[in-house]
Amino acid sequence: MTYPAQGAPGGAPGTLARRALPIIGVIATLLLLWEGARLLFGLSEQRLPSLGSIIETMFTPTRGGAGPLLIVQMLANGWATFRVALGGFVIGGLLGFGLAVLFMRLPVLERGLMPYVIGSQTVPILAIAPMVVVGFGRMGAPPWLAKMVVAAYLTFFPVTIGMLRGLRSASPQSLDLMRSYAATPFQYFWKLRLPVSLPYLFTALKIAASAAVIGAIVAELPSGAREGIGVMILNAAQYYNSRPQALYLAILVAGLVGVCFYGLVVLAEHLIVKWRA
Amino acid sequence: MNTPPIIEFDRVSKVYQSGGGPVTALLDVSLSIAAGEFIALIGPSGCGKSTLMRLIGDLEQPSSGTVRVKGKTPEQARLDRDYGIVFQAPVLYEWRTVRRNVELPLEIMGRPPAERRERAMSLLRLVGLGDFGDAYPHQLSGGMQQRAAIARALSFEPSILLMDEPFGALDEITRERMQTELLSLWSSAAPRPTVIFVTHSIPEAVFLADRVVVMSPRPGRVQRIVPIDLPRPRVFETRESPGFFSLVTEVREALRATENERVEV
Amino acid sequence: MSAPLQATTVAPQASRAVRKGLSARDLWPPLLTFALVIGLWELAVRFLQIPIYLLPAPSQILETFLARPAFLLRIGLVTFTNAVVGCAIGASLGCLVAALCVRWRVVADGLVPLAVAASAVPIIALSPLMGIWLGSVSPLSKIAVVAVMTFFPTLVSVYRGLVSPTADALMLMRSYAAPQRVVFAKLRAPAALPFLFGALRVCATLSMIGAVVAEFFGGPQNALGVYIKTQAGILRTREAWSAILVACLFGLAFYLAVVLAERAAMPWKRGRQQ
Ligand SMILES: Nc1ncnc2c1ncn2[C@@H]1O[C@H](COP(=O)(O)OP(=O)(O)OP(=O)(O)O)[C@@H](O)[C@H]1O
Ligand SMILES: [Mg+2]
Numbered sequence: 001m002t003y004p005a006q007g008a009p010g011g012a013p014g015t016l017a018r019r020a021l022p023i024i025g026v027i028a029t030l031l032l033l034w035e036g037a038r039l040l041f042g043l044s045e046q047r048l049p050s051l052g053s054i055i056e057t058m059f060t061p062t063r064g065g066a067g068p069l070l071i072v073q074m075l076a077n078g079w080a081t082f083r084v085a086l087g088g089f090v091i092g093g094l095l096g097f098g099l100a101v102l103f104m105r106l107p108v109l110e111r112g113l114m115p116y117v118i119g120s121q122t123v124p125i126l127a128i129a130p131m132v133v134v135g136f137g138r139m140g141a142p143p144w145l146a147k148m149v150v151a152a153y154l155t156f157f158p159v160t161i162g163m164l165r166g167l168r169s170a171s172p173q174s175l176d177l178m179r180s181y182a183a184t185p186f187q188y189f190w191k192l193r194l195p196v197s198l199p200y201l202f203t204a205l206k207i208a209a210s211a212a213v214i215g216a217i218v219a220e221l222p223s224g225a226r227e228g229i230g231v232m233i234l235n236a237a238q239y240y241n242s243r244p245q246a247l248y249l250a251i252l253v254a255g256l257v258g259v260c261f262y263g264l265v266v267l268a269e270h271l272i273v274k275w276r277a
Numbered sequence: 278m279n280t281p282p283i284i285e286f287d288r289v290s291k292v293y294q295s296g297g298g299p300v301t302a303l304l305d306v307s308l309s310i311a312a313g314e315f316i317a318l319i320g321p322s323g324c325g326k327s328t329l330m331r332l333i334g335d336l337e338q339p340s341s342g343t344v345r346v347k348g349k350t351p352e353q354a355r356l357d358r359d360y361g362i363v364f365q366a367p368v369l370y371e372w373r374t375v376r377r378n379v380e381l382p383l384e385i386m387g388r389p390p391a392e393r394r395e396r397a398m399s400l401l402r403l404v405g406l407g408d409f410g411d412a413y414p415h416q417l418s419g420g421m422q423q424r425a426a427i428a429r430a431l432s433f434e435p436s437i438l439l440m441d442e443p444f445g446a447l448d449e450i451t452r453e454r455m456q457t458e459l460l461s462l463w464s465s466a467a468p469r470p471t472v473i474f475v476t477h478s479i480p481e482a483v484f485l486a487d488r489v490v491v492m493s494p495r496p497g498r499v500q501r502i503v504p505i506d507l508p509r510p511r512v513f514e515t516r517e518s519p520g521f522f523s524l525v526t527e528v529r530e531a532l533r534a535t536e537n538e539r540v541e542v
Numbered sequence: 543m544s545a546p547l548q549a550t551t552v553a554p555q556a557s558r559a560v561r562k563g564l565s566a567r568d569l570w571p572p573l574l575t576f577a578l579v580i581g582l583w584e585l586a587v588r589f590l591q592i593p594i595y596l597l598p599a600p601s602q603i604l605e606t607f608l609a610r611p612a613f614l615l616r617i618g619l620v621t622f623t624n625a626v627v628g629c630a631i632g633a634s635l636g637c638l639v640a641a642l643c644v645r646w647r648v649v650a651d652g653l654v655p656l657a658v659a660a661s662a663v664p665i666i667a668l669s670p671l672m673g674i675w676l677g678s679v680s681p682l683s684k685i686a687v688v689a690v691m692t693f694f695p696t697l698v699s700v701y702r703g704l705v706s707p708t709a710d711a712l713m714l715m716r717s718y719a720a721p722q723r724v725v726f727a728k729l730r731a732p733a734a735l736p737f738l739f740g741a742l743r744v745c746a747t748l749s750m751i752g753a754v755v756a757e758f759f760g761g762p763q764n765a766l767g768v769y770i771k772t773q774a775g776i777l778r779t780r781e782a783w784s785a786i787l788v789a790c791l792f793g794l795a796f797y798l799a800v801v802l803a804e805r806a807a808m809p810w811k812r813g814r815q816q
């Protein structure tokens with residue numbers, strides 16, 4: 001007889017449906033509001049395109065019939081941003097992880113540097129993005145590198161803080177236990193500090209996931225970028241008058257990329273942090 | 278018992294430096310414990326029971342005096358993996374299954390996986406958790422978790438068991454059952470481990486121990502040592518015997534003496 | 543920074559020291575490193591001859607700022623106003639909807655998971671659309687972006703705060719036969735305050751960044767984001783960095799204002815915060 005964990009979400013299929021239903025309800029309500037607003041206020045396609053026309057636009061070919069379908073082109077651009085964001089995310093994550101371990105081993109370093117790691121969160125880091133892009137471009141680096149650097153930069157701060165907090169979260173008694181086994185420093189880390197820090201790490205990674213995507217998109221805004229969601233959004237906005245639906249689609253794809261990225265992290269968390277109910 | 282002492286305290290004092298000035302947790306404690314002995318430590322809160330236990334386990338160092346364990350320093354004994362520790366809270370690692378928690382010390386000591394697994398399962402069966410090896414700690418009740426913690430402490434057959442109020446968080450019924458279980462685990466071990474058992478419960482101390490060490494607070498000192506000559510194996514009926522009652526009374530009187538002393542000071 | 547960080551990293555004795563106030567011993571390491579970082583930056587730029595379009599030295603940034611502080615602060619204020627107004631609207635709406643969610647739990651079941659997912663969405667992508675709807679040079683379009691950005695985190699946090707009272711605490715209210723309105727005012731709302739301020743701290747920094755970045759998509763000439771983007775575009779990095787300095791100052795001011803408001807609003811927590 002196992003005791004069910006307190007507050008554990010029910011895993012039965014019935015409860016899944018019960019949880020999905022309100023969400024579907026809210027989405028349906030929003031879509032109804034969309035169409036309702038069009039009818040009620042007599043909004044033109046220019047102001048607020050109908051849902052039908054947005055779906056229709058997905059399947060129009062690009063470049064006057066020669067290119068792929070619009071939705072395919074958009075997803076390709078989304079994938080370009082996703083790739084770069086993921087690269088930056090991995091680099092920034094590893095950097096943050098390493099720094100946190102370093103800080104844990106050398107508290108002197110932490111006492112000096114940590115206030116800045118925290119303070120830097122109050123600084124509009126994203127605002128530097130155009131300069132990174134322009135500077136890197138000037139040096140002849142490929143455009144994806146600048147985007148990746150921005151994404152990495154945005155990932156690394158939350159990961160450092162979250163990971164360090166996690167590494168410190170081992171209880172004094174569980175540390176005593178390790179001591180009583182005369183564990184080596186490596187065993188302390190591998191068997192105790194690392195696993196206790198994982199939930200903290202994933203909380204940070206979830207924050208970093210959306211930051212990395214935003215960073216990649218913002219790094220695509222300065223003139224000169226050729227692919228990615230940022231470019232796509234700017235283009236669609238420019239040609240809004242001739243084809244308003246494209247902008248809505250582009251925003252949708254941006255949202256999709258963000259949610260997929262986040263979902264990936266959540267999935268990894270479920271696979272790795274199994275002990276949490 | 279003519280065996281040489283396994284644990285020896287020689288005029289040991291412990292002073293903590295805290296924010297509000299130094300706190301003398303132990304003053305001039307001398308004590309020797311024989312191999313295979315079951316010692317209960319009892320005394321009012323703050324009298325230094327945990328400190329005494331932590332000194333043995335090399336989780337603290339004495340301010341003066343010496344502690345010897347098997348003729349070695351406590352640190353050497355710790356490096357030789359002589360200690361199994363059980364805290365008041367089970368301190369199971371929530372990310373490991375119950376079986377893998379019991380395996381933890383064996384893993385750290387580099388035992389092969391097959392042996393670890395077998396040893397962990399047999400211990401879990403011994404403490405009545407045979408069916409829960411693959412459960413995570415949060416799926417067990419408090420008493421079950423504490424049994425797993427005891428299995429973990431026993432897993433590598435340490436020669437000394439340090440238990441700091443291990444049953445403190447349990448209800449009376451579970452507690453009495455666990456006491457009996459602990460005694461049978463202890464007496465069935467091939468070389469009996471030496472047990473240092475901190476408790477706040479007088480009947481628990483009397484039921485379990487060979488000797489009850491009564492401590493007095495501020496500063497922490499050994500007030501009296503009450504030998505418990507109740508026959509073993511001790512069973513449910515032991516608690517209802519007249520000998521048990523008179524020993525409980527004796528320990529209680531000794532504890533009250535510590536209070537009187539405090540009033541006089 | 544936040545209370546949980548302190549609780550896990552600072553021992554009880556240490557936190558007592560913090561309660562007494564920051565001593566010189568707590569202050570000098572960060573100050574020293576600040577000087578060190580700035581000094582290293584300065585030296586690196588000078589001696590490694592890092593091209594100015596890549597990274598100007600701190601002294602050059604400061605110099606550029608001091609050359610026309612009034613102009614920079616004025617355009618900073620334009621953007622800052624958008625950030626504050628947008629944050630106020632977004633956070634207020636977030637609180638309102640959170641309260642409605644407590645009243646009608648079905649709404650919460652549908653809305654809260656979506657709001658959580660919205661935190662993964664790059665809301666900034668809405669900027670050009672807002673520009674088209676509300677006018678790309680109009681402050682309204684930036685305010686709208688910031689409002690949407692701050693709405694979701696506030697909604698999620700405040701809702702969690704409003705439902706944070708334990709079953710026992712609610713039972714107590716029940717035993718007094720307190721009507722829902724009283725339970726809300728006396729129990730749920732105070733319990734949600736720390737959550738609200740936690741969200742506001744995040745929103746304060748988020749909204750300043752959001753306002754700047756929203757202007758990257760286009761905006762009036764006299765705004766910080768537009769200025770940064772155009773100056774960076776023509777490789778006038780010193781000018782762009784001095785504008786970023788201004789953004790930092792306003793962002794920090796907003797954050798500190800929230801922290802001060804937090805102390806005023808929750809006197810019972812005072813002393814437990816840094
Ligand atoms: N790390 C420490 N720093 C400062 N003082 C300490 C520390 N640990 C214990 N003390 C002090 O030493 C004294 C003895 O503490 P100890 O924990 O050994 O008592 P105890 O007998 O185990 O009490 P309890 O029955 O409540 O567990 C107490 O006065 C306590 O305040
Ligand atoms: Mg104790």
